[in-house]
């Protein structure tokens with residue numbers, strides 16, 4: 001029998017590992033979000049994977065745990081984020 005993942009596992013599998021959420025962002029006074037080319041110090045920019053993924057909250061408490069509620073609220077996740085797409089969230093362009 002094929003082993004199925006936990007709810008948390010299947011949620012995390014929605015991430016497409018683009019790594020874009022791990023780059024610094026700037027918000028201007030109008031609320032527009034601009035992605036910079038500065039990655040989190042723990043992002044492997046070649047594989048686009050976090051180098052400390054399983055210990056990230058212990059090592060880097062500023063890292064954001066993306067829950068469904070948070071994905072719905074955050075203004076800085078781009079529309080092609082796997083979580084946003086899975087929840088059917090898009091912005092007017």
Ligand code: SF4
Pocket residue numbers: 014015016017018019020021022066077078080081082083
């Ligand atoms: S932006 Fe979304 S899909 Fe891309 S790495 Fe971050 S959580 Fe995963």
